[in-house]
Amino acid sequence: MKYFIPLLLLITCISCNDDENSTINLNQTDADIIQYLDSNNLDAQKTTSGVYYILDEEGTGEKPAIDSYVTLKYEGYLLDGSQFESTNDEEVSLDLLYVIPGFAEGITYFNKGSKGTIIIPPNLAFGDSGASDLIPGGAVLIFNIEITSIINAQDESDILEYISENELEAESTDSGLYYVVDTLGDGAEIEESSDVTIKYTAYLTNGTIFDQSSDSGSYFYLQNTIPGFSEGISLFKEGGKGTLIIPPSLAYGSEGIQNTIPRNAIVIFDFEIL
Numbered sequence: 001m002k003y004f005i006p007l008l009l010l011i012t013c014i015s016c017n018d019d020e021n022s023t024i025n026l027n028q029t030d031a032d033i034i035q036y037l038d039s040n041n042l043d044a045q046k047t048t049s050g051v052y053y054i055l056d057e058e059g060t061g062e063k064p065a066i067d068s069y070v071t072l073k074y075e076g077y078l079l080d081g082s083q084f085e086s087t088n089d090e091e092v093s094l095d096l097l098y099v100i101p102g103f104a105e106g107i108t109y110f111n112k113g114s115k116g117t118i119i120i121p122p123n124l125a126f127g128d129s130g131a132s133d134l135i136p137g138g139a140v141l142i143f144n145i146e147i148t149s150i151i152n153a154q155d156e157s158d159i160l161e162y163i164s165e166n167e168l169e170a171e172s173t174d175s176g177l178y179y180v181v182d183t184l185g186d187g188a189e190i191e192e193s194s195d196v197t198i199k200y201t202a203y204l205t206n207g208t209i210f211d212q213s214s215d216s217g218s219y220f221y222l223q224n225t226i227p228g229f230s231e232g233i234s235l236f237k238e239g240g241k242g243t244l245i246i247p248p249s250l251a252y253g254s255e256g257i258q259n260t261i262p263r264n265a266i267v268i269f270d271f272e273i274l
Helices: 006-016 030-039 101-107 156-165 227-233
Strands: 052-057 069-078 083-086 092-095 115-120 141-151 178-183 195-204 209-212 218-221 241-246 267-273
Touching (some): 101 115, 101 141, 156 241
Antiparallel strands (some): 069 141, 195 218, 241 267
């Protein structure tokens, strides 16, 4: 899986369309959507904003919020059937805060594992400007989607669920950090202010890897790392191996890192202290 930002890039292109593209306007309306549904024998639900959605296959679990991160596959079409975007059957991750409004709203009606279609009117897509030469002004957009995972704001209950699902034997600290000891290590003691070289893989609860060291490890001043990492590593000695499961408050908090780590996300590190 990877983070994917074409929709974000398309949004920025609205303001940079050239004069030739800006003269193209399909002027499509709700009537065109209704005609499309009738012509294709489709039964869709309409939201109060004007987005239509079709649930072909229902998944399980909670639905995303308007500011969630989702991992999905999708294809984007115009009403005439021409395709303007596709993930090519690859799972990609999107921050719903940075996509067009109709797409973000439509996704909130689908949960993990669900498949369906979102049909977005121009005013909730790219309006009269369109997007470069890919999407004309005034165009209705159609997205066929499949949701594979969702990350909403996470807390300790999500850590406990992750531990249970993965059958881990984890311990916790007073701060809320959870850790798994594979090998405690028999070398030098480590403090939260120590300098260390660590081989690691860092990922989210849905399995998305966001960082990884080389086999020779990475060098850290622990006092300059996120609190949960420095605390967790100091629980081991040189040669130690294990896993840190770090709550958002000890990681990247309510800001996250755009296109890398969601807001309010649990982060996990598999590590070996070299």
